[in-house]
Amino acid sequence: MKQELEQAIATVCKNVFNHDGSVVLTHPDPQFGDYATNIALQIAKQLGKNPREVAQAIQENISHTEIKSVTIAGPGFINISLSNDALWKLANVGAAQVFEGQIVVTEYSDPNPFKVLHAGHFYTSIVGDSISNLLELAGAEVHRVNFGGDVGLHVGKTLWAIIRKLGGEYPEKLEEVDPNLRSEWMASAYVEGTNAYEDNEDAKQAIIILNKQVYAIHQHDDRDSNVARIYWTCRQWSYDYFNEFYSRIGSGFERYYPESDTAGIGLKTVQDHTGTVFHESNGAVVFKGEEFGLHTRVFVNGEGLPTYETKDVGLIIKKQQDYQFDRSVIITGSEQLQYMSVVLKAVEQFAPELARATTHITHGLVKLQGGVKMSSRKGNILRAVDILEYAAQASSKVSGNNEDWVVLGAVKYAFLRQRIGGDIIYDPSESVSMNGNSGPYLQYAHARARSILSKVGAFEPSSGEYDPSERDLVQKLSTYSDILNQAVMDLLPSHICTYLYELSQVFNRFYENNHVANDPREQLRASLVLRYADTLAHGLRVLGITAPEKM
């Protein structure tokens, strides 16, 4: 309907002023109308006419069955009010299927085996899930994947300390580690290894050798040597720990791409293009990003080992082989922005279509309100489970409910309500608050609406003649699909958060003055409440938040 109206106005512009071009309708402040356009202001100058005159001509010539009235305001805005019926119809449409038939691979979270899941992994998982939901909503076939470093220096560091803790290369002694404490045990090994690497030259050399050994384990598919047995066991412990956390937060990945899987294909690709795209320099193989206004970065180091850059090249190729994607979305922290530009620029040189199909979205850090300085060296980083723990504590205090679905509703909403890009200042008590702009508030709003409906008997949802407070509610409901489309276009779940909260505010105003059950207007109002509850449920689902029937 929106497109029809836009087209209708464009046609008027064409017929009356012989002006070509598209018209965009926006949602103005409800006091002005349901749709508005500033087309008259835009074209008045080239027409050499007064904007209001132009607007008037459009006003006189436009006609559409769903239009109730057209008014002109201010310098030349054209405001359109829709019929009640039209508004109700709009309240029932979903997202435009702009990704229909497309295959999209989303990659996010990307934790490294042998290390802890920190708050950032939690955040990026929530963001990635929601963006994936958005793409699915628009018709895409989405594959969620996860990339992580099961080879590399951090593995060498951890392994070095693990062997030390075991008193030597004794894989059987791993059985003595308490199964519930495996991830903590490995995290402490990483800290120990990192410190040793920096402070102790002998340890540093040993770690470098171990790092190479890990690559060799993969190369020869070594499952039997003592170091290999320790490595594979601990790697699996990591994946078990990741899976447990993801399943707890409702985040599901189709598969992990360990770096060991992408290193080989990346290395081969880089070697195939060395001399053309990549160049040897000081014993390493680099991509001269400077020629493109970017940084020059090392793809193969002096030891002949592939760096992260090359593994990422391998990953892009592998994802394409596995999924034949039309679009690839990679979500990472913003510190990787310039790094990724180099990788994509390099890929563009030999596979331009792959680079073009790739979108890199970056986000900021998660910080605690009144934050403490975190240091990975000391191992006192903000872990993913810490966020959950703080939220659960705050929630029991505020509402006496620390079940996972409330706690996750609180955290997810707090993470998603902000535009992706900047840092998140996470405030546990604000996030679990039952009043204000929070997840639990919306969950409660949903439960309450369902409860109202349970007081009403069977009814057939329908539109009708609305009084002002009823109309405000349908009006708000009618804009939902446009919000969804905007969220899809921008890949910004935050638009939905803002909308959902505004919607609940409009509802509260409506509800303040209107009875639903046992009222002469029960049928009509129940229709609105139902649409409201369904919209809340739909929006919350996109955000990955439970919409409870009862709370």
Add this chain to the structure above:
RNA sequence: GCACCCGUAGCUCAGCUGGAUAGAGCGUCUGUUUGCGGUACAGAAGGUCGUAGGUUCAAAUCCUGCCGGGUGCACCA
């Protein structure tokens, strides 16, 4: 040094394909309400949108300089 990102009420943030008096929550203050399930409603105070210019009929939004904060710049991931 170079590159990229950010700077909107006391705090946390919307608003950024330029448009109608810059919005919300928390906090502060004043009323109303204890209502279909308790978190509700009406209102007040609080902003030179970092700063100085530029483009435009119109700039928080686009461009440039400056100031402040963050991040990245060759063998880590």
